[in-house]
Amino acid sequence: MNAEPQASAPLAEAAPKVGFAAVPIWLxxxxxxxxxxxxxxxxxxGGGFDPKVYTPYASFKQLDDLQTKDANAEMIQRGxxxxxxxxxxxxxxGGLGTPWxxxxxxxxxxxxAPDPARLIRISLHAVQGPxxxxxxxxDLIMSLNAITLGISDDDLAAILTYIRxxxxxxxxxxxxAQIAAVKKETGDRATPWTAEELKAVPLK
Amino acid sequence: xxxxPLIFLGVFFTMACSWFGMIVVPQLQIGxxxxxxxxxxxxxxxxxxxxxxQQGAAVYRANGCAACHSQQVRQGPPVFDVKLNDLGTxxxxxxxxxxxxxxxxxxPLPGKNIWRTPVKKDADxxxxxxxxxxxxxxxxxxxxxxxxxxxxxxxxxxxQDYLYDQPLMLxxxxxxxxxxxxxxxxxxxxxxxxxxxxPRLITDGSFMPAYRFLFNEVPRRKxxxxxxxxxxxxxxxxxxxxxxxxxxxxxxxxxxAVALVAYLASLNPDxxxxxxxxxxxxxxxxxxxxxxxxxxx
Numbered sequence: 001m002n003a004e005p006q007a008s009a010p011l012a013e014a015a016p017k018v019g020f021a022a023v024p025i026w027l028x029x030x031x032x033x034x035x036x037x038x039x040x041x042x043x044x045x046g047g048g049f050d051p052k053v054y055t056p057y058a059s060f061k062q063l064d065d066l067q068t069k070d071a072n073a074e075m076i077q078r079g080x081x082x083x084x085x086x087x088x089x090x091x092x093x094g095g096l097g098t099p100w101x102x103x104x105x106x107x108x109x110x111x112x113a114p115d116p117a118r119l120i121r122i123s124l125h126a127v128q129g130p131x132x133x134x135x136x137x138x139d140l141i142m143s144l145n146a147i148t149l150g151i152s153d154d155d156l157a158a159i160l161t162y163i164r165x166x167x168x169x170x171x172x173x174x175x176x177a178q179i180a181a182v183k184k185e186t187g188d189r190a191t192p193w194t195a196e197e198l199k200a201v202p203l204k
Numbered sequence: 205x206x207x208x209p210l211i212f213l214g215v216f217f218t219m220a221c222s223w224f225g226m227i228v229v230p231q232l233q234i235g236x237x238x239x240x241x242x243x244x245x246x247x248x249x250x251x252x253x254x255x256x257x258q259q260g261a262a263v264y265r266a267n268g269c270a271a272c273h274s275q276q277v278r279q280g281p282p283v284f285d286v287k288l289n290d291l292g293t294x295x296x297x298x299x300x301x302x303x304x305x306x307x308x309x310x311x312p313l314p315g316k317n318i319w320r321t322p323v324k325k326d327a328d329x330x331x332x333x334x335x336x337x338x339x340x341x342x343x344x345x346x347x348x349x350x351x352x353x354x355x356x357x358x359x360x361x362x363x364q365d366y367l368y369d370q371p372l373m374l375x376x377x378x379x380x381x382x383x384x385x386x387x388x389x390x391x392x393x394x395x396x397x398x399x400x401x402x403p404r405l406i407t408d409g410s411f412m413p414a415y416r417f418l419f420n421e422v423p424r425r426k427x428x429x430x431x432x433x434x435x436x437x438x439x440x441x442x443x444x445x446x447x448x449x450x451x452x453x454x455x456x457x458x459x460x461a462v463a464l465v466a467y468l469a470s471l472n473p474d475x476x477x478x479x480x481x482x483x484x485x486x487x488x489x490x491x492x493x494x495x496x497x498x499x500x501x
Contacts, residue, residue, distance in 0.1 A: 051233035052479040054362050056281045056349075065324060066282070066345055066481045177336045204293075 072161070072173060079162030082155050086144065087123075087163070095167040103133040103140065106167035115203040116174045119160060120182040121193055128192040142192060153179045234363045242475050244484040249475045252368045253467070260467025263460045265373060267415065273383045274375035275471070277357030280349035282481070284327035285317040292338035301337055305330045317344070345481045355389060356382045358474040359482035365473035380412055387472040396465040397457050398440050405440045418461035422454040430454050 047053030050060045057063050084093055087105075091097050095106035105111050110133060111119055126142035146156045153176040160179075164171035239248045253261065264270070286305065291298050291314050302312040306319040321327050327343045334341035347359045361384055366372050375382075390396060395406065401419050403410035422431040426446075434454035437444065446452055457465075476482040 049229075049233070051237075051363070054360055054479055056279055056360070057479075063479060063481070067478065068343070068345065068476075068481070175336060175338060177338060 075158045075173070076162050076165060078155070079158035079160070080166070082151070083159045083162055086149055086151065087159065090144075095163060095169075103131075103136075103138050105163050106169060108133050110198075111163055112169050112171040113203060114171060116160060116164070116171075116178060117182060117203060118198045118201050119164075120156075120174065120179055121186065121198060121201060123156060123160060124179075124182065124186065125189055126192040127195070127198065129194045131195040145192075147190075153183075237363060237367060239367060240364065240477065242477075244476060249477070250365060250367050250473070253470050256463050256466040257470040258467075260463035260465065260470075261369070261373075263418075263464040264467055265371070267464075269383075270373040270375040272375075272377060272379035272412070273381065274378050275382065275384045276361040276374050277351045277359070277382060277384045278349055279347045279352060279360035279480075281322065282345050282347045283320055283322050284324050285344040285346055286319040286321075286327050286330045286334070287317050287342050287344050288312050288314055288334060288339060289342060290314050290340035292340060294338040297337045298334060298339040301333050305333070320346070344483050347480075347482055351382065354381075357385045358485065359476070359480045361473060362477060362480045364477055364479070383468070383471060385472045385474060387469045388474065390468075393462075393465050393469065394436055394439055396468055397435055397461060400461055400464065401435070401455055401457075402444075405443045415461070418458050418464070420456040420458060422456055423451050424454060426450060426452050431456050433457065 126145040160174040431454040
């Protein structure tokens with residue numbers, strides 16, 4: 001019994017004490033590295049926290065680019081914009097023209113012919129002189145055309161597709177290739193067409 | 205020393221962080237999600253399940269199907285097919301361009317995919333070349349990944365697909381196959397019912413439990429007419445032969461089994477969404493029949 005306290009005295013000194021110790025430096029560095037990696041991961045795969053973005057897609061923009069867009073609808077939209085900037089000044093936004101000055105495009109047989117060969121020629125080099133549109137006699141001086149305005153083949157195709165498919169017109173779209181082909185055929189022509197010349201152009 | 209307040213603060217901070225990250229942020233992100241109008245068909249998506257299918261969801265839940273079957277499709281990065289819909293008037297030039305695109309011999313056939321690429325820009329450029337030559341070409345997005353190659357779905361599963369599901373039975377294990385599009389994968393209610401009655405009758409070596417308690421087994425004399433609503437035995441003629449004796453047993457599904465199959469048939473999230481682009485699915489075929497010819501075990 002007497003020996004016991006002597007034996008327990010060193011134990012009491014070794015009992016744990018409450019206190020503070022410095023965090024090892026390697027643990028701080030490891031935590032920082034893990035945090036850095038975590039941020040990189042979220043940045044790479046988090047999709048910007050956008051609720052519309054799921055794996056495997058990385059961003060909203062990527063998804064937006066993937067949407068199937070109606071090429072014809074886009075072309076018509078672009079054509080409408082370009083039409084209102086150029087042709088629409090005279091032929092009007094509704095395509096009805098102005099009586100005794102500018103002939104209508106809506107319902108015009110020159111616009112809605114299935115083969116656009118004559119329409120492309122009119123838009124490229126303009127038309128002059130007597131011409132019948134919608135059964136009405138006109139004597140025209142068309143002042144603007146695509147070549148003097150510097151409208152590209154792509155834009156002209158969009159404009160012609162628009163005027164052929166809006167206002168109740170239902171004609172097939174015009175492609176830039178068709179316009180390039182007509183440009184090749186007509187060479188460096190600079191004078192406007194007459195109705196007789198246009199009627200001589202064969203339609204497919 | 206008394207560390208009570210410090211420990212309380214530490215625990216509170218940890219719980220608050222996870223509550224904020226796992227409850228509040230997702231609620232803000234997708235809590236207000238609404239059905240969307242599909243551009244392809246003009247229908248709303250998703251539509252609520254029909255009443256019988258809703259009852260079936262409860263049967264699905266009660267029998268613990270979600271313990272072995274997940275309902276979510278994973279997806280890898282998509283690829284892009286250039287599809288030639290129509291050769292147009294200038295077929296020779298289109299064929300020439302198509303050959304330049306895919307380096308394949310032989311003339312391209314209208315209605316076929318002529319090229320596959322992982323880069324959308326390349327596919328768009330190829331389609332534009334074909335369109336400029338007078339052909340009708342389109343770019344089709346094709347999701348890839350192991351799940352999709354197995355035929356388990358058309359695209360990645362997104363939150364929109366589960367808008368009307370409560371509770372959400374996504375499942376976390378695939379002891380059985382994923383069931384996200386089981387409605388499209390297995391035609392015919394007859395197949396599903398026999399498979400529930402005893403999976404081994406349909407799929408050899410299946411280790412799914414048999415749900416025979418969802419069926420009534422009705423004995424009858426061989427020359428008597430079959431019980432009302434009894435399953436057609438032609439589908440399992442080989443694996444479930446008629447006994448030789450005087451009596452046969454008719455298998456009649458209970459209302460629960462019928463509801464469960466209606467639920468399974470309603471599972472088919474294949475609509476192309478903004479967040480999950482996919483090819484427009486073909487219009488639904490004629491309603492599934494019980495004829496064995498339509499069934500592929």
